[in-house]
Amino acid sequence: MSNRLVKIIFAGGFxxxxxxxxxxxxxxGNFFNSLSKKNCIRIIPxxxxxxxxxxxxxxxxxxxxxxxxxxxxxxxxxxxxxxxxVSKILGEDKDILEKEFKKNYAAPFIPAVxxxxxxxxxxxxxxxxxxxxxxxxxxxxxxxxxxFSSLCSHVLGYLSKxxxxxxxxxxxxxxxxxxxxxxxxxxxxxxxxxxxAKGGMxxxxxxxxxxxxxxxxxxxxxxxxxxxxxxxxxxRIVENSLIGKKGAVVIMSSKTGExxxxxxxxxxxxxxxxxxxxDDRDRIKMxxxxxxxPLLNRAISGVFPPGSIFKPVVSMAGLETKKINLTKKFDxxxxxxxxARNFGCWSIHGLQNMIxxxxxxxxxxxxxxxxxxxxxxxxxxxxxxxxxxxxxxxLPNENKGLVPSPFWKRVKKFRGWFDGDTANFSIGQGDLLxxxxxxxxxxxxxxxxxxxxxPYIVKQIGDVKKSPVIKKLTFKNNNNLQxxxxxxxxxxxxxxxxAHNLYMQDLSIAGKTGTAQVAGKESHGxxxxxxxADNPKISICVFLENxxxxxxxxxxxxxxxxxxxxxxxx
Amino acid sequence: xxxKFFILAVFGLVLLSLINLYTISKISQIxxxxxxxxxxxxxxxxxxxxxxxxxxxxxRKLKLFTVPLFIFVCILLIFVSxxxxxxxxxxxxxxxxxxxxxxxxxxxxSVVLLLAHYxxxxxxxxxxxxxxxxxIFKALIxxxxxxxxxVGFILKQPDLGTALVLIFIFISMLFIVGINKKFIIxxxxxxxxLAPFFWNSLKPYQKDRILVFINPNLDPLGAxxxxxxxxxxxxxxxxxxxxxxxxxxxxxxxxxxxxxxFIFASFCxxxxxxxxxxxxxxxxxxxxxxxxxxxxxxxxxxKLLSYGIVLSLGMQIxxxxxxxLGLLPIVGLPLPIMSYGxxxxxxxxxxxxxxxxxxxxxxxx
Numbered sequence: 001m002s003n004r005l006v007k008i009i010f011a012g013g014f015x016x017x018x019x020x021x022x023x024x025x026x027x028x029g030n031f032f033n034s035l036s037k038k039n040c041i042r043i044i045p046x047x048x049x050x051x052x053x054x055x056x057x058x059x060x061x062x063x064x065x066x067x068x069x070x071x072x073x074x075x076x077x078x079x080x081x082x083x084x085x086v087s088k089i090l091g092e093d094k095d096i097l098e099k100e101f102k103k104n105y106a107a108p109f110i111p112a113v114x115x116x117x118x119x120x121x122x123x124x125x126x127x128x129x130x131x132x133x134x135x136x137x138x139x140x141x142x143x144x145x146x147x148f149s150s151l152c153s154h155v156l157g158y159l160s161k162x163x164x165x166x167x168x169x170x171x172x173x174x175x176x177x178x179x180x181x182x183x184x185x186x187x188x189x190x191x192x193x194x195x196x197a198k199g200g201m202x203x204x205x206x207x208x209x210x211x212x213x214x215x216x217x218x219x220x221x222x223x224x225x226x227x228x229x230x231x232x233x234x235x236r237i238v239e240n241s242l243i244g245k246k247g248a249v250v251i252m253s254s255k256t257g258e259x260x261x262x263x264x265x266x267x268x269x270x271x272x273x274x275x276x277x278x279d280d281r282d283r284i285k286m287x288x289x290x291x292x293x294p295l296l297n298r299a300i301s302g303v304f305p306p307g308s309i310f311k312p313v314v315s316m317a318g319l320e321t322k323k324i325n326l327t328k329k330f331d332x333x334x335x336x337x338x339x340a341r342n343f344g345c346w347s348i349h350g351l352q353n354m355i356x357x358x359x360x361x362x363x364x365x366x367x368x369x370x371x372x373x374x375x376x377x378x379x380x381x382x383x384x385x386x387x388x389x390x391x392x393x394x395l396p397n398e399n400k401g402l403v404p405s406p407f408w409k410r411v412k413k414f415r416g417w418f419d420g421d422t423a424n425f426s427i428g429q430g431d432l433l434x435x436x437x438x439x440x441x442x443x444x445x446x447x448x449x450x451x452x453x454x455p456y457i458v459k460q461i462g463d464v465k466k467s468p469v470i471k472k473l474t475f476k477n478n479n480n481l482q483x484x485x486x487x488x489x490x491x492x493x494x495x496x497x498x499a500h501n502l503y504m505q506d507l508s509i510a511g512k513t514g515t516a517q518v519a520g521k522e523s524h525g526x527x528x529x530x531x532x533a534d535n536p537k538i539s540i541c542v543f544l545e546n547x548x549x550x551x552x553x554x555x556x557x558x559x560x561x562x563x564x565x566x567x568x569x570x
Numbered sequence: 571x572x573x574k575f576f577i578l579a580v581f582g583l584v585l586l587s588l589i590n591l592y593t594i595s596k597i598s599q600i601x602x603x604x605x606x607x608x609x610x611x612x613x614x615x616x617x618x619x620x621x622x623x624x625x626x627x628x629x630r631k632l633k634l635f636t637v638p639l640f641i642f643v644c645i646l647l648i649f650v651s652x653x654x655x656x657x658x659x660x661x662x663x664x665x666x667x668x669x670x671x672x673x674x675x676x677x678x679x680s681v682v683l684l685l686a687h688y689x690x691x692x693x694x695x696x697x698x699x700x701x702x703x704x705x706i707f708k709a710l711i712x713x714x715x716x717x718x719x720x721v722g723f724i725l726k727q728p729d730l731g732t733a734l735v736l737i738f739i740f741i742s743m744l745f746i747v748g749i750n751k752k753f754i755i756x757x758x759x760x761x762x763x764l765a766p767f768f769w770n771s772l773k774p775y776q777k778d779r780i781l782v783f784i785n786p787n788l789d790p791l792g793a794x795x796x797x798x799x800x801x802x803x804x805x806x807x808x809x810x811x812x813x814x815x816x817x818x819x820x821x822x823x824x825x826x827x828x829x830x831x832f833i834f835a836s837f838c839x840x841x842x843x844x845x846x847x848x849x850x851x852x853x854x855x856x857x858x859x860x861x862x863x864x865x866x867x868x869x870x871x872x873k874l875l876s877y878g879i880v881l882s883l884g885m886q887i888x889x890x891x892x893x894x895l896g897l898l899p900i901v902g903l904p905l906p907i908m909s910y911g912x913x914x915x916x917x918x919x920x921x922x923x924x925x926x927x928x929x930x931x932x933x934x935x
Contacts, residue, residue: 003865006877010857013888014850020895024805025843032805036839039802040818206822212599 040206041215046199049142051223053156053186053194055232056258056459061152062270065145068138070118070126071111072101076209077135085133086114089125111137143274150269152235154297155228155262155395155457157185158270180274184297186458187270188396190226193461197221224462229258237563238263241556246292247544248299249560250440250455254536256468257444257453259393262437264298266290298545300391300398303433307516308361308550309526310382310428312446312484315354317381318369319480326483329353332364338423343367346515358487359497361513361550363427370426375417378425379405384473385442385452387434392454392469401438404431429517439528440541443511445473446485447530447539488512489533499527499554507561507570508533511540513550522546525553531561531570538570573929576863579856580922583907584614586849590837591910593814594829597821606829606910613912617919624923629872629931632924636680636687640716643680646673647723654727662727672913674732677720679917681736682878685743688713690870710753714740714760728773731903735885737761739878746877796832797896799824803835804895811842829910831902834894849908857884863929872928879921
């Protein structure tokens, strides 16, 4: 037995150990270091909640309800024993609990949910047996709750798990793959403000998970509350009036552009999107499949030909360019030949001046006026009234609509512009497309003698109030507005006006009906107006998709106004 | 001074041990561990006295005590198995006033003495001849059966680590004596054949430890917990160590037994790779010097005794560090000099004292 051999064996042993230690401490050192940190540092989430949403009168429309989840912390308990106990106490199948546990398990010290949304009774049962249930904890969470279910659904939007495209966009702002974010409506538009900042306490724990020291605290921050311009009472009346119909209604405060009600029908219940319930999941599938697109906010995202409610814009174009005045009359024989085609009027009106033509919605008068003006002037004035542009309402997915012109037609459709196109254009048909919110803004210019408002729906974010953005349109002669307004007043006031059904003793209303023909389908019915006519407080746009005619819309408007009066909201 | 490197290594290790235990006491929240440094310092003093005494005691007179000591150890082991204090599921200690004495520590040195005495009693060639001429029974089986007595009782405690060390001492003694290799293979096989018997006599937690050694993730919060936590402690020390406050594995008790069996992991966490290199240098220096003493000793008893001591120390060092690194199952064995524990420390220093005496005696001889 050589002594040297023993020395070499010992040296070899130490060298093997040194290599092993080199591997552990230097090659894998950072890995083990992070493990040691995970061991003893835990983050305890501190509650915070998403901002709540109130209407203009402080009535809560969207609130947060606390919900309770049952979780187990694996490192503090024996899983099988804990699950057995819980299943015995709650009478729940152990396999279901275990399945849920496996889905949520992340690490031994992170609570893994075994049952979501437990009831009050279940909480009490668990608390009573607390001593037999080490490592079983009840976690508090907040979920969105909609006390009025579908009220304001399109305005609010809904909350759902962030999708890939949004995540990519929002990652720099600190969004995580598990976050719930707003989809459409103000939940999306104001997500940044509504969003809560999750707080947490970083604590050091010992081997049994007991608190040793607090390393740091990040205070949670609740999301900002939003106060809407919406009046929940008005909104409810409007939504009720739309039940069973397809369409949209916008009611706006004339002087400021505050949206008092904005409804689109059919609608949905935003609560379905956060529910875990199978029925609600099926409902969402239905929403996505349905041909009547309940998720579409027709008031801002739906584009439709405006029909006759476009006539006030054409009138202004004629008066402002001095191509026509009040003394000029056109003879309506019920049709008019433009090019080789007869363009009809909905009635035979005889000789009409501008005011009469607006009152009666005489198409022949406007064919003539349109041909005098030409398409470019009409387009120019349409744009002056902000058509073809976003109104700038603070909701996502607003559609611009379309104001056609010969140039546009040449470039986009590779076709020339004909007089027939001009005739269609001048009665708001053809390629012209608008949204109900645009038409509300348009009619509001007449209501306010030239104010182009930027409609808005959020009045106040936390403590910060928003102020209205209003642009004063300049006209060459302000009297021109009065001329058109006289026509709009006559529409309701005169017994032969197209919306005389809206006539009321105690309330003067001005407005314009419109029936926009749709190839192969029922016409769209429009009514835009403002009231009281002499000193307007609110402007209104009622749109019924394939609703038949403008008369249908003016009847609906009447119902809404009557209901509002009943509840003395106007 | 002749043994200056030997003394240097011992003092270096003592210093490291005390510093390390001081930090463990300092950062611990537990009353008992807070006293560890003070207690161990007292044990150090007692140990130094023992070492000094042993270095003055002519080692050849130890021959007189080998058999009585062996019998005494066996009696103590029997006593422990009946009346011993139980801690952490093992019955290893005899409580004497305020101190706990662990007879299995004494068994190590006793077995070394007995074997050294037995194999040196007659001329080594005589043993060899005996073995070849009269069969191996009288020459080799007899001592094997003798040491199986303490091994059996120690296994029953249970203390797998110490039992393995005893078997290892026997087999390596045969190497040193220069017995025909086939006999050595015979004893290795014999030990392996006894393994199933050992396996069945193991307690469930010991079986778990061995199974978990094969796959630590088998039960990450049960038996595998210690291995995983120990590896984390070692690895997280990285090059320079985490110092006292950041040594969370030791401080927050994720690492169990950080002052005894897993003191190496705790040391690694605090002092890092650099600290380990210093510790290893000192251990190797000690072993190297001891082997030099063994080599220079002409007396067979002294030679076998010093080999036995160095092999027993070296074996304990390797087993302990390997189990700290997850290279071996957890068997419960202290790291000589570094681990807290009076019995182990006193016996270690007693052995070192005997070594010093052997080293001095050889000039006179």
